[in-house]
Amino acid sequence: MTAPGGEALSLKRMSLNTASVRHAPISSAIAACAEAGVGGVGVWRHQVAEAGASAIAEQCRSAGLRITSLCRAGLFPADSQSARAAQIDDTRRAVDEAAELGAEILVIVSGPVAQRSIEASRRMVREGLDAVLPYADECGVAVGLEPLHPMFAADRSVVVTLGEANDLIAELDHPRLRLVVDVYHCWWDAQVHAEIRRAVGRIGGFHISDWVPPWGNPLLCRALPGDGCIDIRGLRRSVEAAGYDGLIEVEVMNEALWERPLDEALPAICDRFTAHA
Amino acid sequence: MTAPGGEALSLKRMSLNTASVRHAPISSAIAACAEAGVGGVGVWRHQVAEAGASAIAEQCRSAGLRITSLCRAGLFPADSQSARAAQIDDTRRAVDEAAELGAEILVIVSGPVAQRSIEASRRMVREGLDAVLPYADECGVAVGLEPLHPMFAADRSVVVTLGEANDLIAELDHPRLRLVVDVYHCWWDAQVHAEIRRAVGRIGGFHISDWVPPWGNPLLCRALPGDGCIDIRGLRRSVEAAGYDGLIEVEVMNEALWERPLDEALPAICDRFTAHA
Numbered sequence: 001m002t003a004p005g006g007e008a009l010s011l012k013r014m015s016l017n018t019a020s021v022r023h024a025p026i027s028s029a030i031a032a033c034a035e036a037g038v039g040g041v042g043v044w045r046h047q048v049a050e051a052g053a054s055a056i057a058e059q060c061r062s063a064g065l066r067i068t069s070l071c072r073a074g075l076f077p078a079d080s081q082s083a084r085a086a087q088i089d090d091t092r093r094a095v096d097e098a099a100e101l102g103a104e105i106l107v108i109v110s111g112p113v114a115q116r117s118i119e120a121s122r123r124m125v126r127e128g129l130d131a132v133l134p135y136a137d138e139c140g141v142a143v144g145l146e147p148l149h150p151m152f153a154a155d156r157s158v159v160v161t162l163g164e165a166n167d168l169i170a171e172l173d174h175p176r177l178r179l180v181v182d183v184y185h186c187w188w189d190a191q192v193h194a195e196i197r198r199a200v201g202r203i204g205g206f207h208i209s210d211w212v213p214p215w216g217n218p219l220l221c222r223a224l225p226g227d228g229c230i231d232i233r234g235l236r237r238s239v240e241a242a243g244y245d246g247l248i249e250v251e252v253m254n255e256a257l258w259e260r261p262l263d264e265a266l267p268a269i270c271d272r273f274t275a276h277a
Numbered sequence: 278m279t280a281p282g283g284e285a286l287s288l289k290r291m292s293l294n295t296a297s298v299r300h301a302p303i304s305s306a307i308a309a310c311a312e313a314g315v316g317g318v319g320v321w322r323h324q325v326a327e328a329g330a331s332a333i334a335e336q337c338r339s340a341g342l343r344i345t346s347l348c349r350a351g352l353f354p355a356d357s358q359s360a361r362a363a364q365i366d367d368t369r370r371a372v373d374e375a376a377e378l379g380a381e382i383l384v385i386v387s388g389p390v391a392q393r394s395i396e397a398s399r400r401m402v403r404e405g406l407d408a409v410l411p412y413a414d415e416c417g418v419a420v421g422l423e424p425l426h427p428m429f430a431a432d433r434s435v436v437v438t439l440g441e442a443n444d445l446i447a448e449l450d451h452p453r454l455r456l457v458v459d460v461y462h463c464w465w466d467a468q469v470h471a472e473i474r475r476a477v478g479r480i481g482g483f484h485i486s487d488w489v490p491p492w493g494n495p496l497l498c499r500a501l502p503g504d505g506c507i508d509i510r511g512l513r514r515s516v517e518a519a520g521y522d523g524l525i526e527v528e529v530m531n532e533a534l535w536e537r538p539l540d541e542a543l544p545a546i547c548d549r550f551t552a553h554a
Contacts, residue, residue: 112490113506118465151428153465154506155490164467188395188430190441213389213432229390229431 009248014273015068016266017042017207017251024262026051030059032266040066040247043101045073045094053100061102068247069144069180069205070094070103075111076128077121077158084124087111088131095132098141104246105144105204106136107180110159121158126168133174144204145169146180149188151218162186162195169202178204181239182251184211184222187230196238203244208232208277209252222252224268225276232276248277286525287316291550292345293543294319294484294528301539303328307336309543317343317524320378322350322371330377338379345524346421346457346482347371347380352388353405354398354435361401364388365408372409375418381523382421382481383413384457387436398435403445410451421481422446423457426465439463439472446479455481458516459528461488461499464507473515480521485509485554486529499529501545502553509553525554 016038018029026047033041043056048070060067073094078084091108098106110125129145136143147165148157159165162181169177179199184207186192196203210228212221225232236248250269257265293315295306303324310318320333325347337344350371355361368385375383387402406422413420424442425434436442439458446454456476461484463469473480487505489498502509513525527546534542 116506117508118506122467149428150426150465154488160465161467167467188427188435188437190399190438190444211431218428229393229395231394 008274009277011037011270011273012039013248014038014270014277015040015042015066015247015249016269017069017071017249018044018047019071020250020252020257020269021262021265022253022258026056027059028262030056030063030065032262034063034065036266036270038065038270040068042069042071042249042251043067043103044071045097048097048101053097057101066247067101067103068249069105069107070098070101072107072109072146074108074125074128075156077111077114077124079114084128088128091128091132092135095136095139095141095143099139103141105142105178105180107205108143108145109148110145110157112155113153113158118153118158125159126172129168129172129177133172133176136176137174142176142178142204144178144180146182146205147185149185149218161189161191162199163191166195166198169199178202180205180207181235182207183230183232183235184209187211187235192235193238196235196242200242203239203242205246205249206236206239206244207249207251208236209250220253220255222254224252224254224257225250225272236277248273250277285551286554288314288547288550289316290525291315291547291554292317292319292343292524292526293546294346294348294526295321295324296348297527297529297534297546298539298542299530299535303333304336305539307333307340307342309539311340311342313543313547315342315547317345319346319348319526319528320344320380321348322374325374325378330374334378343524344378344380345526346382346384347375347378349384349386349423351385351402351405352433354388354391354401356391361405365405368405368409369412372413372416372418372420376416380418382419382455382457384482385420385422386425387422387434389432390430390435395430395435402436403449406445406449406454410449410453413453414451419453419455419481421455421457423459423482424462426462438466438468439476440468443472443475446476455479457482457484458512459484459486460507460509460512461486464488464512469512470515473512473519477519480516480519482523482526483513483516483521484526484528485513486527497530497532499531501529501531501534502527502549513554525550
């Protein structure tokens, strides 16, 4: 199983987003990645809360693994001023965690529709980023805005296209602010390659999975690379042409994959990475 | 319950898309609409197959109802040439049905990803429309391309934004080809108002419903106007500013609504139309 026309990447270019192996303890996931020759891991905040940032950072350092991302913060829009301030505070705490981890980027998800207005909510996202970026800069942490699929526009992410995210990044024009490209969220967009080109020099993360219909819960229906209709390799070439040379995170939230033990799931993920990334 | 700032529309501006009352026989739906003072109905092809186009047309004519749309045809991409030809033939039959009904527009859904390539599939859509439009012109039938939400890109509609549909309509530049705007499919798009403006003079249909998270089956989770976060009235003003003066179809595919008897469901739909359209 290989994608048409293209050299396979080394597993050193792969990062395992730990949401792909949800039931594995973070320490086991890190150990398995090191053993498999994978280049890095993407970490979630609940893991930081449980295991501690310094313990995770130390285990990765001694295993020679990069921490490609900390997922996630943001979710700025809210009906009240106090709730919005709380989200900004929480995102500043996430900046601290990312700094302690040495994570290469803090992933920001924009957040839901508040005040029943997607337009007002988009302004709240801009204000939230504006409030957080100076602190990220102080801490030396890069912040990556990840637009989610439009099916999440109401409840998770009012920023739903690379184009919108690029506009916002251009408007805020802050050296620490990057774009995170996840193929699951943007593959359908006729402008996807054009917007990746437009983000030249500003891409801070690249996440892969695949899309297979028919699907059920939209949060959990990502497929392993190669099972669906996303041109993952074509998109990888685009982000590389736009200057991205970081690791490629495999982030597959899929209940069937989660049921598999780590020593089966990780080799399957690695095989698909080699064949399709 | 009224939408902020705006005069209520007469029910004569409303059309009931019969998918909103799925379990009602078409003849009952037409009779109920006439009784309620609704201006028109949107008809589906399985109803034409069951009841006959001429019987539906005659009942609507004598009740003073317009037939605002026939849903639907298109679905052009397919892996084989013969399957693509079959879809074109089927769409020509739908043109015949629309002509016999006197439907104001035949709604076209572009179709799924074929040959594992969304780009190749989009070319198949253009070819399919190109093959069908001369016949629609002969028959005097308007054809309306309706982009669906990006969550349907893989399995139903590779054309997922108003922008893409506008590009395709501009490229084909055929007098019978129009754009159908459904708020459920395009409300999330930061370009929605700009693309509606761009479609000036070419909007052939306007469908309303609402979006409420969390949701289950994406086909069946539309909500009654006013239950969700779509700015329906703002979008209605945009399509009117772009020259659309046709009826407004309420198309709410929702299992809870389907469970209600017609004499409860239709008044509820009419109330929401008056308050939120």
